[in-house]
Amino acid sequence: MTRLVLTGVNLLDGTNAAVGDRTMVLEGERILAVGAERPEPREGDVVVDLAGRTVMPGMFTCHFHSTYHELGSKPNTPYGNEYPPSYQALIAARNLRTALELGYTGVVGAGGSNDVEGGVKRAIEDGLIPGPRFWASSRELSTTGHSNDGVPWHWGMGASGAVRLCDGAESFRLGVREEIKRGADVIKLFVTGGHGTTAPKDRIEMSRAELAAAIEAAHQRGVLIRAHLVNKPAIMMALELGIDIVDHCDEMDDEVIAALVETGAFVVPSLHFPKHFLGFMGSGLGFAADAIKADLNHMYAMIPKAQAAGVRFVLGDDYGAIGFPHGMYGAELRLYTEHAGVTALDVLRWATRNGAELARRGDDLGRIEPGRLADLLILDGDPTIDIGVLADRPPAAVLKGGEVVAGALPG
Numbered sequence: 001m002t003r004l005v006l007t008g009v010n011l012l013d014g015t016n017a018a019v020g021d022r023t024m025v026l027e028g029e030r031i032l033a034v035g036a037e038r039p040e041p042r043e044g045d046v047v048v049d050l051a052g053r054t055v056m057p058g059m060f061t062c063h064f065h066s067t068y069h070e071l072g073s074k075p076n077t078p079y080g081n082e083y084p085p086s087y088q089a090l091i092a093a094r095n096l097r098t099a100l101e102l103g104y105t106g107v108v109g110a111g112g113s114n115d116v117e118g119g120v121k122r123a124i125e126d127g128l129i130p131g132p133r134f135w136a137s138s139r140e141l142s143t144t145g146h147s148n149d150g151v152p153w154h155w156g157m158g159a160s161g162a163v164r165l166c167d168g169a170e171s172f173r174l175g176v177r178e179e180i181k182r183g184a185d186v187i188k189l190f191v192t193g194g195h196g197t198t199a200p201k202d203r204i205e206m207s208r209a210e211l212a213a214a215i216e217a218a219h220q221r222g223v224l225i226r227a228h229l230v231n232k233p234a235i236m237m238a239l240e241l242g243i244d245i246v247d248h249c250d251e252m253d254d255e256v257i258a259a260l261v262e263t264g265a266f267v268v269p270s271l272h273f274p275k276h277f278l279g280f281m282g283s284g285l286g287f288a289a290d291a292i293k294a295d296l297n298h299m300y301a302m303i304p305k306a307q308a309a310g311v312r313f314v315l316g317d318d319y320g321a322i323g324f325p326h327g328m329y330g331a332e333l334r335l336y337t338e339h340a341g342v343t344a345l346d347v348l349r350w351a352t353r354n355g356a357e358l359a360r361r362g363d364d365l366g367r368i369e370p371g372r373l374a375d376l377l378i379l380d381g382d383p384t385i386d387i388g389v390l391a392d393r394p395p396a397a398v399l400k401g402g403e404v405v406a407g408a409l410p411g
């Protein structure tokens with residue numbers, strides 16, 4: 001088998017600080033060797049001198065709505081039914097390809113419309129379309145009358161599209177099982193209002209029995225389960241019941257941090273959307289702007305504490321919402337390093353090691369070590385020195401399973 005030998009590598013392995021002048025050998029879809037030594041040359045080796053360019057693991061984005069496009073811009077359309085399902089599949093294919101080209105070789109869904117994500121994932125795996133490794137999401141499971149259950153105009157129509165309504169523990173159990181049957185790798189629940197929804201953030205929209213049944217049903221089938229969780233009582237309840245991923249986590253405090261560390265649950269702070277929304281809407285938000293600012297400042301203060309305590313953060317946000325298009329992913333890296341006091345090295349660990357662990361692939365993705373899959377980025381600079389190398393432009397090359405899927409190898 002032809003080997004690809006990369007020399008002159010500035011190595012960011014997903015855990016440690018950068019180290020220069022390494023050599024990497026890739027064979028097939030995996031990393032064969034990495035270190036200071038050059039391997040004995042073998043006939044047929046393809047040798048590429050990276051001349052000090054950085055190689056790092058492919059990134060994960062772990063809160064992704066592949067089917068969303070200008071969501072919320074058509075107020076008289078039921079949530080997640082703005083376009084027919086076939087059209088949504090094309091939107092999803094485009095968004096996933098964009099993520100791959102920008103260096104996200106792993107994407108974890110956080111709510112998709114009309115069973116589209118399971119089918120699109122299969123099309124990627126079958127080689128029909130290019131795309132990242134994809135963990136398909138269910139529709140959002142939530143209760144009747146919750147904030148995404150139709151605007152008043154739709155008073156007589158249950159939510160559909162991006163939402164599956166469930167009421168009562170057995171209804172949630174059935175909902176989880178059916179979504180898994182339809183291709184979901186991760187179940188999304190809406191437990192509270194707040195963080196971009198019209199319901200107040202202190203509202204809890206699922207009962208304890210409903211939440212427990214949903215989590216149990218997902219775990220019985222070996223599927224991840226995540227929830228939109230903003231207020232502290234709901235976060236604590238979900239952690240106690242075994243939720244895998246806390247989306248938003250706005251009311252994080254010392255007690256929440258302790259529970260997150262104890263349970264090992266992952267947190268997607270997803271602060272890019274509220275920050276962008278604030279800039280986008282400006283003074284049009286009135287008093288709401290102060291509340292969003294206060295929530296952001298609270299999280300900017302809590303994240304370094306949580307990081308130091310060992311909470312596992314990951315990247316991801318509500319791209320596809322109104323005024324917040326897919327493709328703006330890089331600015332997240334800037335946000336956490338420039339506003340939330342996270343070092344560039346730590347935010348890269350969120351993007352690589354933590355993302356792979358969230359997807360339960362920490363054993364073969366997210367880090368650079370012999371034997372692991374060669375999902376790699378080649379960058380024209382070191383993002384731990386200048387995050388803009390990764391935040392402001394696409395990688396020079398993106399490799400998925402040892403194959404160049406975007407950009408090109410130098411020379």
Ligand SMILES: [Zn+2]
Pocket residue numbers: 063065110111317318
């Ligand atoms: Zn979301």
